[in-house]
Amino acid sequence: MRPVFLTGARIYLRPLLAGDKEHAAAWFASPFPINATRAETFLKKEHQGGWPPGPQHLAICRTDNDEVVGGATVRSWNWRIAWLAFHMAPWVAEADALRAEAVRIVVPWLRDERELMVVRLAIAADEAATLAAAEELGMVRGVRLRERLARPGGRVDQFFYEALNPRWEVPRA
Amino acid sequence: MRNPLMTGERVYLRPLEAGDAEVFAQHAAAETETMMHRGREPESPLGLERWIAKLHEQQPPANIELAVCLRDGDQLIGSVGLEDIDWVNRTAETGSWLTLPEYRGRGYGTEAKHLLLEYAFEVLHLHALMSTVWEPNTRSAAALAKQGYRPAGRLRWHDVKDGVYRDLLVFDVTRAEWLAARAAWQASRRQ
Numbered sequence: 495m496r497p498v499f500l501t502g503a504r505i506y507l508r509p510l511l512a513g514d515k516e517h518a519a520a521w522f523a524s525p526f527p528i529n530a531t532r533a534e535t536f537l538k539k540e541h542q543g544g545w546p547p548g549p550q551h552l553a554i555c556r557t558d559n560d561e562v563v564g565g566a567t568v569r570s571w572n573w574r575i576a577w578l579a580f581h582m583a584p585w586v587a588e589a590d591a592l593r594a595e596a597v598r599i600v601v602p603w604l605r606d607e608r609e610l611m612v613v614r615l616a617i618a619a620d621e622a623a624t625l626a627a628a629e630e631l632g633m634v635r636g637v638r639l640r641e642r643l644a645r646p647g648g649r650v651d652q653f654f655y656e657a658l659n660p661r662w663e664v665p666r667a
Numbered sequence: 668m669r670n671p672l673m674t675g676e677r678v679y680l681r682p683l684e685a686g687d688a689e690v691f692a693q694h695a696a697a698e699t700e701t702m703m704h705r706g707r708e709p710e711s712p713l714g715l716e717r718w719i720a721k722l723h724e725q726q727p728p729a730n731i732e733l734a735v736c737l738r739d740g741d742q743l744i745g746s747v748g749l750e751d752i753d754w755v756n757r758t759a760e761t762g763s764w765l766t767l768p769e770y771r772g773r774g775y776g777t778e779a780k781h782l783l784l785e786y787a788f789e790v791l792h793l794h795a796l797m798s799t800v801w802e803p804n805t806r807s808a809a810a811l812a813k814q815g816y817r818p819a820g821r822l823r824w825h826d827v828k829d830g831v832y833r834d835l836l837v838f839d840v841t842r843a844e845w846l847a848a849r850a851a852w853q854a855s856r857r858q
Contacts, residue, residue, distance in 0.1 A: 611824060642839075644794075
């Protein structure tokens with residue numbers, strides 16, 4: 495299952511599957527341990543509403559071997575404004591580069607094809623490739639939160655970026 | 668005082684109890700302020716009771732909401748809270764709302780918010796907090812400055828008011844900034 499519209503050079507994004515419970519550390523957005531039983535419960539709960547879905551969870555996979563290397567979540571209470579979040583597998587060395595590719599795939603899909611009004615994304619100040627991808631896409635840095643994220647030996651800022659869909663632009667009186 | 672968690676001069680903070688749902692529903696029905704995102708909304712005590720129950724299900728909690736009560740008489744006048752608590756990065760988002768209009772603009776909210784920040788920084792040892800204000804709500808933006816919050820930016824087109832897009836203003840504060848703001852606030856009260 496590889497959606498043609500969510501596929502890039504090194505990665506693609508797909509819906510979560512029942513078998514993804516076996517490697518939840520890769521896609522579940524938490525640094526705390528999650529075993530297969532809890533992951534299965536989460537997967538059932540998140541999809542019990544059927545269609546249309548609530549938060550949309552996607553696995554980030556390598557194109558060459560289908561390994562799950564991360565997860566993406568799209569949350570929206572009105573499907574006009576959405577928050578996009580990424581979690582990369584803790585063992586992936588090139589996490590920033592793969593996340594940047596995921597941003598390049600998902601943001602245009604949400605903004606241009608699904609025509610969301612605003613797509614928002616939080617990016618750490620030390621995620622250089624992801625920041626560059628956001629700016630290439632025309633996303634605007636709207637917020638800087640100081641010392642927001644803990645890193646070994648210190649803290650870094652976090653930015654909120656936004657992609658505003660020009661199709662929703664209306665003239666102000 | 669009933670089950671107090673943090674105590675100030677005029678108000679104290681306590682965990683929300685199931686019976687508070689009925690009181691909050693009554694307050695919502697008597698709301699006079701129309702500035703909220705889409706105006707006033709009636710609240711069912713059934714939904715509020717479920718919300719209160721869910722707050723206490725998760726440990727450690729992702730959200731902490733506390734009742735703001737008067738020390739004199741224990742009356743519930745609003746709530747303050749920490750949302751999206753990140754226990755690894757030690758951050759959270761704060762919120763507050765005095766549900767009884769007659770207590771707004773009289774310093775009760777500032778006192779309650781300082782108690783919340785004291786709880787966040789001195790008890791939970793969080794490092795930084797953020798808060799958001801709906802753009803038209805200039806009174807809340809001014810109130811945040813009294814607790815040491817600084818402007819961090821804005822999220823655009825957050826919602827519509829009076830037929831035009833309005834932004835969400837974002838503020839943040841570190842523990843050191845809050846300590847300085849609290850000292851200034853306490854000094855102003857002694858004068």
